[in-house]
Amino acid sequence: xxxxSQQSSQQIQLEYRQLDSIADIWPIAAAHFGEILALHxxxxxxxxxxxxxxxxxxxxxxxAGLQSLGVQPGERVALFxxxxxxxxxxxxxxxxxxxxxxxxSSQANPxxxxxxxxxxxxxxxxxxxLACLKRLEPLLGAIPLKLTVLLSDEGTENNLVDNNSxxxxxxxFNFNQVFAKGAATTLQAIPKDRxxxxxxxxxxxxxxxxxxxxxxxxxxxxQINALPMVVQxxxxxxxxxxxxxxxxxxxxxxxxxxxxxxxxxxxxIRYLKADLQTYKPHFMGSVPRLWESLYEGIQKQFRSQPxxxxxxxxxxxxxxxxxxxxxxxxxx
Numbered sequence: 001x002x003x004x005s006q007q008s009s010q011q012i013q014l015e016y017r018q019l020d021s022i023a024d025i026w027p028i029a030a031a032h033f034g035e036i037l038a039l040h041x042x043x044x045x046x047x048x049x050x051x052x053x054x055x056x057x058x059x060x061x062x063x064a065g066l067q068s069l070g071v072q073p074g075e076r077v078a079l080f081x082x083x084x085x086x087x088x089x090x091x092x093x094x095x096x097x098x099x100x101x102x103x104x105s106s107q108a109n110p111x112x113x114x115x116x117x118x119x120x121x122x123x124x125x126x127x128x129x130l131a132c133l134k135r136l137e138p139l140l141g142a143i144p145l146k147l148t149v150l151l152s153d154e155g156t157e158n159n160l161v162d163n164n165s166x167x168x169x170x171x172x173f174n175f176n177q178v179f180a181k182g183a184a185t186t187l188q189a190i191p192k193d194r195x196x197x198x199x200x201x202x203x204x205x206x207x208x209x210x211x212x213x214x215x216x217x218x219x220x221x222x223q224i225n226a227l228p229m230v231v232q233x234x235x236x237x238x239x240x241x242x243x244x245x246x247x248x249x250x251x252x253x254x255x256x257x258x259x260x261x262x263x264x265x266x267x268x269i270r271y272l273k274a275d276l277q278t279y280k281p282h283f284m285g286s287v288p289r290l291w292e293s294l295y296e297g298i299q300k301q302f303r304s305q306p307x308x309x310x311x312x313x314x315x316x317x318x319x320x321x322x323x324x325x326x327x328x329x330x331x332x
Contacts, residue, residue, distance in 0.1 A: 257283060
């Protein structure tokens with residue numbers, strides 16, 4: 001079923017306001033948006049496309065897999081990875097299992113990641129890939145991790161890392177192995193309270209040691225419930241996702257537009273210009289520096305054009321600017 005009327009959108013927001021856990025959004029979204037494409041990662045190998053129904057199934061399977069591997073409600077789960085469909089599944093699957101997620105980029109300094117593990121009290125580590133895990137391994141000896149999961153498909157339980165690893169082979173799994181565990185069990189219900197801690201987002205540490213910002217489920221849900229007053233996307237609108245999802249702004253952009261039935265398309269600096277042309281997104285969360293970089297590239301190309309073409313482009317841009325100043329809708 002596709003929701004596209006204002007009345008139906010208001011009904012969905014009403015359902016969201018009753019929730020006590022951020023992860024409870026996704027079964028509701030699946031019920032309303034079904035076969036609408038939720039996540040599209042055109043640059044993954046293989047390419048990833050998940051409808052809302054498929055996404056919810058994968059979230060539940062990953063959550064059940066974590067539970068079967070001993071992850072308990074309230075347990076800290078460190079997620080050291082970057083933007084991808086699997087990041088979203090690991091993040092919200094962990095929340096669905098009742099865990100508290102601890103976020104940072106896989107590209108951060110290994111010493112910083114070790115500090116975050118210790119400071120947060122994380123006992124479970126979800127990591128981007130084998131290369132990232134190997135960078136961390138020499139620093140993990142004193143950290144009581146009971147479970148490590150790669151978000152890649154590399155290896156098997158017994159050969160994910162070197163034989164001299166401090167992590168027990170019986171407690172190492174890759175992404176698909178967690179799904180296999182989840183397929184063999186049922187997701188267990190957990191206590192829910194919007195005041196419970198949902199996530200720890202760590203600062204970059206430029207002013208000293210990184211500091212963990214504590215956000216409750218209620219904090220995250222407030223954004224979902226407040227943002228319709230700012231922006232009202234339509235079901236099926238395309239969202240280009242480039243901001244780091246381990247930052248609070250990038251994360252909330254993704255959560256909100258997905259809660260509204262949009263299609264999230266993953267991109268990066270490398271692919272951004274081509275993806276803007278290919279997918280023609282309706283919305284995109286960004287920061288000023290990104291647009292400054294694009295502007296500089298456009299200006300460089302513009303200056304290389306013949307004088308007559310430069311004059312034509314300037315005339316067109318002046319006309320567009322006049323239209324926008326007259327109050328024409330910015331959305332196309």
